[in-house]
Each structure stands twice: as structure tokens, then as C-alpha cells.
Amino acid sequence: MSTQNPTAVRVYLARVRSALADLPESEVEEILEDVRPHLAEMEAELGENPKVDALIERLGSPESYAAELRASGGYPPRPADAGDKTTVLKVKTGIGGARFAFWGLVFSVGGFALFGFAAAMLIRMGPLLGLLFIAPVLAISVIYVARRGVAPIAELPEVVKLREIATSFQANRNGKGLVYFRSLKPAWWVLCAAVLVVFGLLLVLRETGAVLLLPLMLLAAVAVAWAGPKLKGDRRLLWLAVPISAFVIGSMLGGAGAAVDLIAKRSYGGSSYNGYPPSSGDTYGNPQLMYGNQSVDNIYAFDAEGKPLTGIYLYDEEGRPLSTTRYACEKGTGEKRKIGDDNRYPRPQIERGVQDYDGNRDGYNGNRSYCQEKTEVPFSAAIPKGAPVPPSSSASPPSSSAAPPPSSSTQPPR
Template sequence: MSTGAAAIYLEQIRAQLSDLPPGELEDVLQDVSGHLSEVAAEFGTEPTTADLQARLGTPEQYADQLRTAAGYPPRQPQKDDLDAGWNALRWGLIAATVGPFFVAVAIFAWSRTETSFFGLLGFGVLFVAAFFGVLALHGKHPRVVLQTAHGARAATAIRGWIDQIPPNVRHELVTIGQPIWWVARGMIGAGGFFALFGAPAVTVVGALAGAVVSIWIGRRTQQDGRWLWYVVPLNVVAAIAVPAFLAAAYMGASFGFLDTYGTRHGGSAYNPPDNGLRLNGTPISNVYPFDAQGKQVSVRLYDDDGNPIDLELQDCAAVYGQARREGTSNLFPQPVIVPDENGVVTDEENCKDTTKAPFTPPPVPATTPTQTPPTPAPPTVTPKPTKPSIPHGTPTATLPVKPTR
């Protein structure tokens, strides 16, 4: 028996004959399985659900014919089965919708606190609702869900979607795509969960362990249908998370940043800054200026474009006043509320403001007066004796002439 439309058709017949004694039910289903294999072989290719119903009728009609041929009474829906099926279906819908919704909110949240809160809430709702869905079966076979009106309509719609897929593609999806999906589901689900705590090593180990567990759950689900209450919601979570991580990886490759769990939890990617002043990433609630002599002064701060560097008002009138003041100020230090001995302010009457720095500034470093080195005297230059010049136009003295004897 294949895993296609014939196997689904056989399971629907099993649900219609589930009220028969177990031994007789297995004998009947063995004969039906052989008949379905022969009918499927006549089509040449794997038939769709519509092909089988056109040839054999609906599973309900086929089961009724078996009852008539074997002399079994018509099936009467049991109220207990309907109640169990509806309750199990309701809890399953909660697990598959509400839980993944909160997980999606966690994936796209900006802050680590929001991511952790919504992530834990989503997984908590998912597993708790799935647990109650299994309990609602009261030990009955999960096929009782198909006996409810909503379950039958959903099964018919899903079968219609599956029939739209070509048989060869369905075969590849089952044989190749299913194991790949199990691995991706486990790695994304477990890795995303452990990434909430911001530990990269734990995230990697958790993702690998999640892949192993996911494969085991997939095998287990084929043997016990109750695991569907856990697997289907986890598939929805993985279907949301996988595209989200791929989109984040694409954004990181295209724009140089990766906005995923790691970047929101301490990574180096870009994050929009919060309002207010920050120093090395730490918010600043006030500024206390001191002059060169260590005396506290009041100043107004502006940036290089002349815009005021301001903060929200945080004095008693702004926080506890009846007509609360709103706005900002760039006059520092700003007045802030003085807490009482217990570190709190109980009411407006006891509220006090202060602009005094809550710390003692470090001592002003001692400065050594600057001494100007003496200017060296210019070297003394002795002038050379110069030959006196005879002024132009000055009469020349006549030397006495020695008389001749």
C-alpha cells in the first residue's frame, strides 16, 4: 500500500469501521487494502482521491457496502466519540494558532525582553494546548476528530489540495522533502528557542539536538497519531520561522546587517538608538558640569548645529504635580527627585528636588606654573676699525716742505 491517496482512502474506511471488534476490523481492512492496490494498479499512475471516489464511491459509501455485505449493523455516531473529537480538535486549533502567533511576535520583536517573554509564552501555550488535546481523546483513536463536522470538512479540503499536486511530485516530497523538513524544523525550532537566552554555543548545540528529536518525532507520529497535536503546531512555527530567518539573512547580505536573535541580543548589527543621551551605549539621565576649579556650575548644552541637547523634565512638578509639566530642558544639571531613606517617594507633599551632584567629583589635578626660559643675550660683536674717509670737497692740508739748502 502506497502512502498516497489509496492510503488516505484506507484510513478513512478504518475510521468508518472503527466500531467493529479489533480482530474483525483488521481482517476487513486487509481485504480492502488488497482491493485498493488492484484498483490503483488499473490507473497506470498513482490515482488521486477524486479518482478513487469516482471508481469506488466515498469512503463512507464503501464502508456502508462492507457493512451490508458482512451483515454488520449501520454505524451510529457515538456521542462520546463526537465530544472527544471536538474537544481534541479545539485544543489542537489553539496549539496551532495561538502558540505560533506569540512565537511570531517574538521573532519580530526588537528588544531581548520582548523576544524572551513572547517566545516562552508561545511555546508554553503550544505545548500546554497540545497536551490537553491529547488528554481530550480519552484514549480513543485520533480518527474520532474526522467524525466531527469541522474535522470532516478540514480533511476534505486538505485532500483536495493534495490532489492538486502531481503524483510524481508528491512522491518526491514524501521520500526526499519530508526528511529535509524534519531536520529544518528541528534546527529552527530548537535553535530559536535556545537563542532566546542569547548563548551562541547553547543555540548551536540545541539546534543539532532539535534536528535529532524532530526526526524521532516524525517517525513516532507515523506510528501514533496523537503526536500530531504536537507536530502540527511545531510545523506551523517552523513554517513561520524559516522564511523569517531566510529574509533576515538576505537583509544582512544586502545591507550589511543581520537583524536576528543574535543581533538583538548583543550582536554588532545596526539597531535604532533609543531616545535620550547615551555614553558608550549606556543611557544618561542627567549631566553635572564642573568648572576648572571643581565647582559645580549650570550650563546649557547644544550640538554643533545649534540644536539643544535636552532631556525630559524629571522634577517633582513633572512627575508628581497635579498639573504635570511636560517637555524637555537643556539646562544642566536638571533638578531631580530626592528619594527618602527607603529610596522611594511616597507622595507629592514629601517630594523634594535637588540639582546637587549625587557624587563627589574627583579633586582638581594640580597644575605647575609654566616658567619661561630666559632669552639668551645676543653675542657681542666688536666692530672693525675703519679708515677715515676724506669728505668730498674738503681742502687738503698742505704738508710743510723742508727748505733746500
């Protein structure tokens, strides 16, 4: 490109200069010198003899571009002309939309990070449905910045205050940390795209319904990889790249939490802190026995002749009691309540329902709940004829000496 700017770039710079006319001339020249290389690159991308409209489509209006230069350089907003009633009216009518667009972005960032964290922590697509409530807010914000640009947003008092805080922080820290993070931007956008693709594939492996979600994940990956590198030239893309980045950060934190939880479960999968085997719990965390993938609420034992045994105490091979929660009926309220944990079986069956005041079950006049404990065995067992006989029954008759008393850990059946 020659040292003389093409007509479109020269016209665009002239309008930018006019929008910065309230600043000292030396500072305006310094600002324009900084942006000329960027406009030269843009001109090269647009081809030969680009029109001003093409530059405006890529960068926004020269006035909004000048406002972004003010914001990035820490300059105050352009003072409004007190005599120009049209300008004052536009500012008053546009500030509501600008504020909605800004806080819509903030709200979307928080929501995307939160739901991304929850979905990755659970490895479920259910939490991602919450994004449906955020999408309309973000869509309205995107439509605003696409039409009006970011200049009205840059002039909001809260945005100016945040920019001052960021400038002060950068000055106090000498900007080293910020410069370092800025240097990582190209790699960050690639990482975001990779995380989105991997997360989508994990959801598909976990839930078949996530196949419908995978195209959206791929689309988001392409969008962030495309929009990220162009943020410097078009700040409107912040409303696309920043929420996706927040989602990636939240999902990465959630994935880390899920990994820590999985490692902890595997580390303590064989034993618990007190030396007892790990127990499965019901909805309220009470201990339960498991047979395969099903919980066992009660255990019935029978002798070789098929007679039920009562008062049986269960232990594992290391002498540890197989205790579960025991329930009983509360007489005052007729409710089922927990009375403790032990390893004695079988337990009474708890039957609950409603009855009327005459005692009729499932009545409709004056219904009240009832609770009943049933101790009978609900089924009979047919012991196979070829079942092995316990050694005690096939041994010689016992001697006249008294048998040793049972140990304290095992009580005789009652």
C-alpha cells in the same frame, strides 16, 4: 515476498474490506490494490509471520485504517446501522473526545507557532514557558488518538468539511502545488530537526538557564525526524509532528524578523534620518544621554577654581545640540511632568514624595504627593592643581576694544 499475502495481512485486509463494504466493489478493489504494497512493506519490517496484533499496533485497527482510506480518497463516512444501538451509543459518547482531540491539535499548532516566533524574535527562552499552558491540552489529545485512533476524528463534520475543501482545491489546482510540497517532505523533517538543534544552541549562548531547555530541543528534533517519515502509515503521529513543525515555522519567521531588525539597527547605527546622532531613550522613549552603559540625567560643569557653572549649552563636534528631556513639577497636582527637550544644563533636581496637610514629609495623616525642584549643586568638585589652564586666562590682557557678542547658538552663563 510472495504474491500470496501472509495470513495476518490477509486477515487485516479482509476486515478493511468489510469496513468498506458500502462502497462499490470496483472502488474497494482499487483502494485495496493501493494499500497492498504498503502492507507488504510493513510485513517486511515486522519480520516473518507477523501477527494481526502487530499490524494493528502499527496501523491501528482495520476499521480506523479503512476510515483513513475513505478520508484520503474523498469517500463519505460509513453509514451507521440504525438498528445497532451499541454503535450509535459509541458514536455519541466518543464524539466529544474526538472533537477535543482535533481542536486540541489546532490549538497546539497555533500556540507552538506563536511562542516559537516570540522566542526566536527576542532570542529568549521566556516566551517558551507559555508552552506549559498548551502541553496539557496536547497531552490529552495524544492520549485519545493513541487509544482510539483517528477514525472518530475523521468522521467529525468539521473534518469532513475541511477535507472536502482540500479536495476541491486540489482538483482546481490540478494538485501540482500539493504534489510538489509532498515531494519535499523528507527534506522538511531533516530541516525541522536542524532548526530545533540550532535554536537550542543559540538560546544556550544567550542565556545560561537555557541549558535545561537544550535536551528538550534535542528530544523534539529526534522525535520529528522519526515521526515525520512514518505519517503515511500512522496518522496518529500527526499529533507529534505537526505541532513541532508549527514551532519550527514560527521560530524561522521570528528569526527572520530578528535578523531584519538587527540589520536595520546596524544600517542606522551611525546616524538617524534627520542627521542627528542616535539617541537612547528611557522607558517612555524620551531622549537620554549615555555614558558607557549608564544613562546620564544631569550634567554639572565647574571652572578651574571648582566653582559651578550654570546655563551651559552642550554641543558635539559638529555643532549638534546634545538635547535630552527636561522635567518640571506641576503645581496643581504635584506630579513630575515633561516640559520639552533642550541642551541647557544643569537641570533642577526633581524631588518627589508624600506629605500630610501640615507639610510634614512622609506623614501618615491625609497623605498627598509633593514635588520640589532643587537648583543647588548636590556636590562640590575638587579640580586637580595640574589641570590645564584655558588659553583665555593665560593670554595678555584684553584690549580696549569691545569683545564680540556671543553667537546665538551659545548663551552666556547666568
